[in-house]
Amino acid sequence: MNVAGGVVQAVVVVGGAPLLVGVMRQVRARLEGRAGPGIGQPWRDLRKLLGKEPITPRGTTELFRLAPLVSLATVLVVAVVAPFVTTVPTVGPAADLFAVVALLALGTVVLALAGLDTGTAFGGMGASREVTILALVEPTLLVAIFALSVRVGSTNLGAIMTATVEDPARVISPVSLLAAVALVVVTVAENGRLPVDNPSTHLELTMVHEAMVLEYAGPDLALVELASAMRLAVFLGLLGNLFLPWGLATGTDPVALAVGVLALVVKVGVLGALLAAAEVFLAKLRLFRVPELLAGSFLLSLLAATAAFFLA
C-alpha cells in the first residue's frame, strides 16, 4: 500500500488537468496569432460554473444527474491507481491494464447514456457518434498496451513501466513504435481532439463530445469539463510513461516522488503542447472517414502485438 503516492497523483492530475487544457489553448492561440486567454482560464471557467445554480432539463432522470459524478469518479480512480508519479501500486492489482481501460470506458458510456437521457436530437446524435468511436477505440487501446505487456509477462501497468525504466533500449523496437503510433491515435480519438472531433466548436452537425453534453449547465457542466480535462491528462500521462518512463519514481520516498511529479508535469506538458501545435495544421476529418483512421490504428496495434510475439 502506498497512500502518499496515490494522493500526490490525484492532486497533481486534478490540479494540473485544467492547466494542461489552458496550456494547449494558449499554444493554439499563439500559433494562430491570437493573444489567448492565459493558461489559468479553464480554472476560472470552472470556478464560475461551480458558483452557478444547478439546472437540469425537464424530463431527465437521475441518470442525467449522476453521470457527471460517475464520469469524474472513474477518471479520479484511474488517476489514483495507475502509475503516473510512482510505479508502486496504490491499491494492489488495480493498476491492471484491463481495469484501467474498463474504468475509462465506463466514464464515456455513462456520459453517452446521459446524452440519450435528455431525449434531444443533439444528445442522441452525440451519444451515437461517441459510442461508434468508443467501439473502435477500445480494442485498439487494449491490444496496443497488451503488445507492450507481452515481453514483461504482466498486464500490470506499473510492471510494464518498471521494465522499460530498467531497459530503455526497449523503446526503440518495432513493437514500441507501432504501439506508440496506435496509442497517439487512440488518445486523439478518445479525447475528441482534431482530426476526430473539434474541441472548440459548437457547430451542431460536426460535434461529437460537445453534442453529448450540450444539456449540462452550472456545476454539472463544471464536473463534465473537469472530467474531460482529466481524461486528457490521464491519456497523455499514460502515453508519456509507457514510452518515455524516465523520472518515474520506483520507490515512495519524498524526493523520488517530487522528481516523479516534475517529470510527469514536463512530459504531459510537452506532449500536450505538441498535440496542440499539430492541431493547428489539421482539419477535422469527415465523420465517415473516422472509422478508416481508427481501423488503421487498430491494424497498427495488432501488428505491434504480433511483432511482440514473433520478433522477440
Add this chain to the structure above:
Amino acid sequence: MSESLYTQLLYLAAGAFLLTAVLILWRRELAVIVRILALQGLALAVMVAVLAAREGSVELWAVAGGIAVLRVGVLPHLVRRALTGAEAARRESAPSVNVASSLLAAAGLTLLGFAVSQPLVALAPSPATQAVPVGVTVVLIGFLVLVTRRRALSQLVGFLLLDNGITAVGFLTTAGVGLVVEVGVSLDVLLAVLVLQLLATRMRETFGDTDLDELRELRD
C-alpha cells in the same frame, strides 16, 4: 557489431518495412503513396545493409547500395513521372474494397503471414529468419493492393510492394542470393516497371483515364 544491436537494428528496419506497407494501403493520394514506397525501399536497403555488416560481406554491401539506388531513387522516380501527366488520377478514388475493410483485411493477412511462415522460421531459428514473416506479410499486402485497387498506377505500386516483400524474404532466409541473381531480378523489375509505366501513359492518352475496370467494360 554486437548481437543485441544487430537484432535491434534488423527488427527496426523490418518494422519500418511493414509500417510503410500498411501506410501504402491506408493513404489515397498517389503522390504520398509513391513517397512512402521510396521510404520502404530505404527500409529494405537498411535491412540488407545490417545483414551485410553482420556477415562482413562486400558483395552484400554492394547489393544494399544497388537496392538503395533502384528502390529509393529509380523506381519511385519512374512511377512519379507517370503520375505527373495525370491530373485527374491523383487519388485512388474508388478502390473496389473500401479502405477501412482493406486495413482489417491486412490485419488478417498479417496473422496469416505469421502463421504460414512458422515452419520456415523453425527450419533455422535466427534473428534474421524470425523477421521472415514480415516479408511474407508484405507480399500478401502487395497482392491485396494489386487486386483491390482500380488505378493502373496503384496496381503498379502493389506490384512493387510484392517485389519488395519477395526480396526481403530472399535476403532474410539466405543472407544474399548471390550478386548475379539479385542484379537479374532487379533488372527484371526495372523492365517491368518501365513497360507498365509506358502502358499506363498510353492508356491515359487513349482513354483519358487509367481505371482498369472501365477497360473491361470497353472490351465487351
